[in-house]
Amino acid sequence: MQTLFKTIHTWTGILFGIFICLVTVTGSVLVFKQSIEDGLGPKVAAASPGSARVNVNDAATQVLAAYPGARITRVRLPNQSRNSYMFTVEDADKRTRKVVTDAASGRVAGELNTAWMDWTVDLHRNVLLGKTGRQLAGCIGIILFAMSATGVILSLLRKPRWRSLITVRPGAPWRRFHYELHRSLGVWSYGFLALLSFTGIGLAFPDAFRSVLGRAEKPVAVEALKQRAPAALALLPFDQYILISHLAVPEAEITEVRLPKSAKDAVSVRFHLRSDLGEGSRNEISIEPERGEVLAVQRTSDQPFGVRVQKAFTPVHYGEAGGSLIKLLWSLAGLTPCILFVTGLVVWLKKKPRRRAKADAIIVEQPEEVAYEQAQMRRSSSAAM
Numbered sequence: 001m002q003t004l005f006k007t008i009h010t011w012t013g014i015l016f017g018i019f020i021c022l023v024t025v026t027g028s029v030l031v032f033k034q035s036i037e038d039g040l041g042p043k044v045a046a047a048s049p050g051s052a053r054v055n056v057n058d059a060a061t062q063v064l065a066a067y068p069g070a071r072i073t074r075v076r077l078p079n080q081s082r083n084s085y086m087f088t089v090e091d092a093d094k095r096t097r098k099v100v101t102d103a104a105s106g107r108v109a110g111e112l113n114t115a116w117m118d119w120t121v122d123l124h125r126n127v128l129l130g131k132t133g134r135q136l137a138g139c140i141g142i143i144l145f146a147m148s149a150t151g152v153i154l155s156l157l158r159k160p161r162w163r164s165l166i167t168v169r170p171g172a173p174w175r176r177f178h179y180e181l182h183r184s185l186g187v188w189s190y191g192f193l194a195l196l197s198f199t200g201i202g203l204a205f206p207d208a209f210r211s212v213l214g215r216a217e218k219p220v221a222v223e224a225l226k227q228r229a230p231a232a233l234a235l236l237p238f239d240q241y242i243l244i245s246h247l248a249v250p251e252a253e254i255t256e257v258r259l260p261k262s263a264k265d266a267v268s269v270r271f272h273l274r275s276d277l278g279e280g281s282r283n284e285i286s287i288e289p290e291r292g293e294v295l296a297v298q299r300t301s302d303q304p305f306g307v308r309v310q311k312a313f314t315p316v317h318y319g320e321a322g323g324s325l326i327k328l329l330w331s332l333a334g335l336t337p338c339i340l341f342v343t344g345l346v347v348w349l350k351k352k353p354r355r356r357a358k359a360d361a362i363i364v365e366q367p368e369e370v371a372y373e374q375a376q377m378r379r380s381s382s383a384a385m
């Protein structure tokens with residue numbers, strides 16, 4: 001059994017280690033995606049306590065003046081840490097731009113241009129291969145989950161002392177040091193890697209999880225919009241949708257307004273509640289675009305248990321719940337597979353030489369490892385006395 005687990009663990013790591021490292025390292029970066037974008041984006045004046053914000057309609061007017069012929073598809077509203085509106089704009093050439101405006105004045109500050117971040121997101125989620133890549137990324141998650149489990153099982157099958165299982169002894173020879181670092185780091189990080197890989201699998205194969213955990217039903221009133229005949233779309237001002245949303249859910253923090261593509265679609269207003277897991281906005285108010293009628297209010301807390309579990313995958317996977325400390329831990333956990341890959345590769349490449357003596361295989365220890373083991377035995381004997 002031990003030989004089987006060792007073979008599976010070793011060769012899976014050798015064959016897929018590079019791919020696992022690419023996905024997990026990019027995930028370590030994406031944990032801080034919002035902070036990076038805010039830091040690298042166009043600069044706006046910092047908000048002062050009690051400072052007024054320009055009406056979102058006035059900010060939208062300045063954006064459309066700067067981009068003639070463009071169409072605004074969504075707007076992200078300011079919050080306590082971000083003193084800006086961010087408009088997603090489709091220009092006359094059908095290119096999508098993210099335009100940042102100062103929340104205090106409505107002045108267009110510039111565009112958020114982080115193409116390298118979009119590339120990093122695509123690499124992490126889709127391995128740069130679109131929908132097929134999403135499934136490949138899910139398979140990498142399955143491999144990471146299996147490798148984490150087999151690594152821990154393999155360590156336990158050797159029946160080591162718990163102290164040696166979770167520590168790295170000083171002064172060890174090169175190969176022994178890497179072996180102990182590989183083993184102890186794998187044990188310490190197992191829980192993190194299992195959680196990250198499992199939630200990543202859930203995000204890569206959502207339909208498979210929905211078939212087991214359940215699917216959120218679309219509100220009937222929202223579905224009824226799709227039966228309407230095509231017509232010219234007449235929209236209300238942004239602030240009207242925000243006001244309607246505040247009246248529907250007074251305790252909500254409105255975070256984003258998404259405009260429909262046609263009269264068959266509803267306006268989607270995203271909001272955050274204090275009871276929500278994480279920083280994201282996964283609650284939604286659907287509004288009839290022309291009359292401003294509230295069609296549905298969908299709170300995550302009102303969904304069946306299985307749907308709530310699925311919606312928790314994203315905030316858990318990207319460390320949104322728990323603040324900066326959790327983000328830091330998640331980011332460090334994403335780097336551990338690289339260390340495990342390197343240390344495991346060193347141990348595998350520096351195998352102990354073997355020689356045959358009759359029918360038995362005798363392992364010939366390298367001199368420095370023999371001396372190290374003898375020193376450890378002497379220390380153990382001294383401690384026992």
